[in-house]
Amino acid sequence: MTIEPTEDHKAGGLFVMKCGGSTLAALPDSFFDDLRELQESGAQPVIVHGGGPAISGNLEKLGIESRFVNGLRVTTEEVLDVVEMTLSGSINKAIVRRIQGSGGQALGLSGVDGRLITARLVANSDEVGLVGEVTEVNAEIVQGVLAMGYIPVIAPIGVDAGGQRYNINADTAAGAVASFIGSPQMIVVTDVPGIMRTLDGRKTVLPSVTVGQIEDLIESGEIYGGMIPKVRAAIDCIQGSVSEVVIVDGKEPRVLSRVLQGEELGTRIIRS
Numbered sequence: 001m002t003i004e005p006t007e008d009h010k011a012g013g014l015f016v017m018k019c020g021g022s023t024l025a026a027l028p029d030s031f032f033d034d035l036r037e038l039q040e041s042g043a044q045p046v047i048v049h050g051g052g053p054a055i056s057g058n059l060e061k062l063g064i065e066s067r068f069v070n071g072l073r074v075t076t077e078e079v080l081d082v083v084e085m086t087l088s089g090s091i092n093k094a095i096v097r098r099i100q101g102s103g104g105q106a107l108g109l110s111g112v113d114g115r116l117i118t119a120r121l122v123a124n125s126d127e128v129g130l131v132g133e134v135t136e137v138n139a140e141i142v143q144g145v146l147a148m149g150y151i152p153v154i155a156p157i158g159v160d161a162g163g164q165r166y167n168i169n170a171d172t173a174a175g176a177v178a179s180f181i182g183s184p185q186m187i188v189v190t191d192v193p194g195i196m197r198t199l200d201g202r203k204t205v206l207p208s209v210t211v212g213q214i215e216d217l218i219e220s221g222e223i224y225g226g227m228i229p230k231v232r233a234a235i236d237c238i239q240g241s242v243s244e245v246v247i248v249d250g251k252e253p254r255v256l257s258r259v260l261q262g263e264e265l266g267t268r269i270i271r272s
């Protein structure tokens with residue numbers, strides 16, 4: 001089974017949207033109405049979501065401290081139970097319910113289901129524990145769900161051949177899904193209007209940045225914290241089938257359709 005993106009994908013074809021935990025609760029109903037309209041008009045959205053703040057909140061309730069190394073959660077088996085419960089459970093189903101509430105069709109999955117996301121330990125697992133990097137995404141499952149008329153809503157948990165599960169940063173997982181399914185575009189929906197930098201003492205959104213400029217922005221400290229995995233995932237997937245990654249604020253009205261129509265909104269990360 002193959003997916004044929006429309007000639008002009010910006011008018012509505014296959015695209016991956018990553019939705020951050022920072023913004024999920026703040027997304028207005030109109031965001032999901034826009035998504036439903038896109039689905040009705042023939043677009044093929046694929047959602048990969050985060051949920052970092054909800055995981056930290058659940059860990060805190062259990063008296064478990066959250067620790068991060070370079071933006072990655074230090075993940076023990078005990079932490080992983082909470083990560084999986086939160087991402088594959090409450091967060092995933094909340095997104096599915098909101099899409100359905102707007103009249104759209106959605107099907108929730110985690111990377112474990114059908115071995116959708118195969119992963120292995122990251123190189124610095126001695127520091128971060130059971131954190132995974134993606135080795136493969138089963139594109140046929142994504143294509144099958146889309147062909148049935150549902151929006152796949154994917155929680156970023158990976159699994160290996162031996163059945164071990166891994167916690168995967170949601171930006172990293174979204175970039176890998178975009179690459180493996182051959183999506184021309186990834187839209188990263190977050191809580192800021194794009195990549196910002198301070199110019200003349202004022203914070204301004206950069207309309208576009210190249211892969212080359214990103215390293216300088218990280219080096220100078222202007223890109224830090226949660227923005228780092230986003231831009232790193234962008235760099236990785238832009239080297240493949242994805243031609244651009246757009247970082248936008250989910251509270252912006254009709255943000256998805258406006259980005260897909262090519263409106264200058266947020267920050268576009270492009271090859272050069």
Ligand SMILES: Nc1ncnc2c1ncn2[C@@H]1O[C@H](COP(=O)(O)OP(=O)(O)O)[C@@H](O)[C@H]1O
Binds near residue numbers: 023050052225228
């Ligand atoms: N240059 C930058 N421009 C905008 N935001 C930045 C920048 N550098 C770091 N950030 C931070 O990145 C955050 C978004 O990442 P994160 O909180 O992990 O969001 P999400 O949950 O959507 O993945 C912003 O709220 C902001 O604090």
Ligand SMILES: CC(=O)N[C@@H](CCC(=O)OP(=O)(O)O)C(=O)O
Binds near residue numbers: 022132156168170171
């Ligand atoms: C390894 C790792 O750090 N995994 C993340 C997965 C969730 C995530 O990435 O959520 P956001 O998109 O909201 O940040 C975590 O445990 O928080």
